[in-house]
Amino acid sequence: MRFQLTDEQKALRAAVRDVVGRFLSAGPSWLVAARGGAAKGLSPAPAVDRGLWSALGELGVFSLRLSEAEGGAGLGLPEAVLVFEELGWALVPGPLVATHLAAGVVPGAATGEAVVAAADGSLVEWLDEADVVMPGAEGAVAMRSVDPLTPVHRVPAPARVEPVAVLLTAAEQVGTAGRVCGLAVQHARAREQFGQPIGAFQAVKHLCAQSLVRVEVARAAVYAAAVTGDAVDIAAARLLADEAAVRGARDCLQVHGGMGFTWESEVHLHLKRAWVRARRGGGGTESEELLAADLAGRAG
Structure with a gap:
């Protein structure tokens, strides 16, 4: 099986890298905050970059797999995988997967206006920063995360993972x-x-x-x-x-x-x-x- 990307897929990947790259070139706020906290001997307090979140929503990152009738691009998993590979490459923080999966269900998730958190197994990421928390995260307890840019909570009952x-x-x-x-x-x-x-x-x-x-x-x-x-x-x-x-x-x-x-x-x-x-x-x-x-x- 050969995996040759189409011109449209290449353009989508390039568009995501361009949007993320513009935020990175200006000095990502999450990295600046983390470095500043470390320099003072403090634990950094991660925060979702709302400007970048809105830009990703405008680009269609979260609504990618919604139908055109629902305001999405009507694309599939292959395109979503290309997009999330770019987000991982750029170390973009935030509940990206949870917000993407909530598009079409939670108002504002598709456009990047809402940050959505959801339990993923026994953990839920970005609980305190989320505008909407999906069912299954009840009773979550804060934990110290090994990643200073990803706050996590543990949930008592592991949730099913899609x-x-x-x-x-x-x-x-x-x-x-x-x-x-x-x-x-x-x-x-x-x-x-x-x-x-x-x-x-x-x-x-x-x-x-x-x-x-x-x-x-x-x-x-x-x-x-x-x-x-x-x-x-x-x-x-x-x-x-x-x-x-x-x-x-x-x-x-x-x-x-x-x-x-x-x-x-x-x-x-x-x-x-x-x-x-x-x-x-x-x-x-x-x-x-x-x-x-x-x-x-x-x-x-």
Whole structure:
């Protein structure tokens, strides 16, 4: 199966990157706030960038899969996956998946006027920042998040996770994996040691090459799952995407050394975001069990 993007899909991906890029070039407010809090020895207080949220709504990110009669673009999962890969690449914070899934159900969600939070397994993200909280988050208790840009709460009764939510999360993970792979390669070319770029050393070459392989495998799996919509394909894509994002970010940190842990670098933030996403929907356990059941059924 070949995954050649259409001209329309390429234009959609470019439009999202352009909108997000304009906010990033001006200095993302969420990163500025986090750095400022860290410099003062304080825990940063994350906040949804409402300007960016509105811009994403205007672009159609949240209404993408709604029909034209409902004010959407009438597109499908393949296009949604491309969009969420870009959002993951740019480290955009906020309950993106929850708001996207609420479009057409919650007034204002489709246009970016409303921020929607929803329980995803045993966790709910951005509960305090949300304008609307979907059923299932009752009794949630605040937790300290490993990602300073993603506040989380734990819910007493794990909520059912929609396969589409799993797939879009996997797409975000692929975006992160691609970003950290690029950052590692960029640093390996620029950073010199013993009179030559560190990318000339075999150990660093292997880290970058392995990261690229994981990105391409995970991306192909996510794109395929978007085409088939099959729950088993989505489960496999989720596991590959989690591995590509987490291991890729850890290897990127290894290439950067201690610099990757500083607030001047975004590398550690990608790793922390990948960790949080990997816990959505109860972690990879449900996906593993679904794959195991499918394999056992075929063998039997």
